[in-house]
Amino acid sequence: MKESQEATGQRILVIDDEAAIRRFLHSALSSDEFILHEADSGHGGLSAAAALRPDLILLDLGLPDLEGIEVIRRIREWSQVPIIVLSVREREDDKVAALDAGADDYLTKPFGVGELLARMRASLRRSAVQLSEPVFSSGDLTVDLNLRRVTVEGAEVQLTPTEYDLLRLLITHADKVITHSQILKQIWGVAYQDQPQVLRVTISNLRKKVERDPSRPRHITTEPGVGYRFKQVQP
């Protein structure tokens, strides 16, 4: 699989109005693995996205002509291409709004290239394989989606139906942030959207069962003020 990716190169569209940042991304990412295209405005980005059909979009939220959130909404009307938001905004509200609008991930500027590459590869991987395997594993954790069987270090753990549903939701979006309201809506229904406590308690119980040290979770990590992310350890 890797060879074919390298041969063709994944098309990456960068939408950012800062020339210095486009230049930095260009030098840092251009390789056999990626082919970079650039747009310096929201409208420019939208037409480039339609013309190029990129494999992944890196989007700055603070564009001069169009709010980044609006760019995400318009792309999502016709495409499920992975979108990673790059933003200097540190406020959690902005991240939540971007994710709820359909972004796949976000990185706060400044960031290291290693971190960016890891997120890009995770997003590309996710869009390529839509959890075709019935058995998911990450480090010491294994989830058999057919048998609804969860094991940690080979030993089976008993989860309540809600805990299992939550774990399944997290692993089917492995390496992606899911916001509180997205989780609440999917597991508990729209009526619970303003009650994050139920989620907190369930996460806490789930961690006690699947994490070796719940104070230092390795699998289910918290993105404070935003949501949760399942960190998949590649075998």
Add this chain to the structure above:
Amino acid sequence: MVAIRGYLISLLLVAGATAICELVRPHLIPTNMVMVYLLAVVAAAAKLGRRPAIATAFFSVLAFDFFFVPPRLTFSVAEKEYLVTFLGFFVVGVMISSLVAKVREQSLERERLSHEAEKARILQARENLERALLNSISHDLRTPLVSIKGALSALKEQGGRLSPEARRDLLETANEEAERLNRFVGNLLDLSRLEAGALRPRIEPCDLQELIGCAISAMESRLGDRNVSVQLPQGLTLVPLDLVLMTQVLVNLLDNANKYAPAQGSIEVEARVAGAWLSLTVADRGPGAPEAELSHIFDKFHRVQVPEKTGGTGLGLSICKGIVEAHGGRIAARNRPQGGLAVEILLPLQQGAEEP
């Protein structure tokens, strides 16, 4: 409007006194009922001020005459002695009104003055802080920039002649200093948001273990393999706080402990319930701080003097204080008897219980 309300209340007070007198009428001679009315006058003077109190005295005389002085239910008076009672009551009433009202006005004035003095003190303190901020800010912003610019220009201009180790060192310096600069800018932004009152905690029930986990994972790269021990109370899971802001408080405290404590010493994080408060303590085994400095370490740009370079900005702890206080909590530092510094945070377990 307020004036009319005062007089209406004085009428109510008189009506109340009259009702009480009516209840005790079988047991009391009319002159003793005057005492009940006097009580109404004192109450009016203390709560409503001088004029409504005098009005209360006046209404009291009328009510007393009408309801209780024979012949009852008329304003006429059979025994002329009662005219002395009326006059005496009225004069005493007016005097009491004046005295009580004066005390009340004095205490209001004192309150106003001390309020103004407090305002002036805060203004002065703010000015001092702002001056310190400007002095310190240019230094703290420039220092990392000097290293970054120096390292990058060396690489750009001399890169070919440098050994691979030297190049790697320069790159690492630039990278570390850029991170330091970024943290400093973040701290400055937080502090200015806190001071502008724009950083309002969004308080929700949060998992304590999650809070500590978030802080430790944010510190992971800086902690290296240093041991952090965590002690949590049994049975308490959800506590009301802003997860994002309190994570930052713990990160700053851990960062501080990490900087000052010897490399092998462990850091202890302990949470427990102390009455109506949640107590969170971050303790290290470092040198602690001189007793005289303990109360100042939360001041902006204050740095405990230590010989070796620690690279602090003097902002972390003051941000902690700002965030904790915005939660209605308190923060304090003490030296541990066995050596090391312990910073304790107290947060109200019942949010809003503090407010009047």
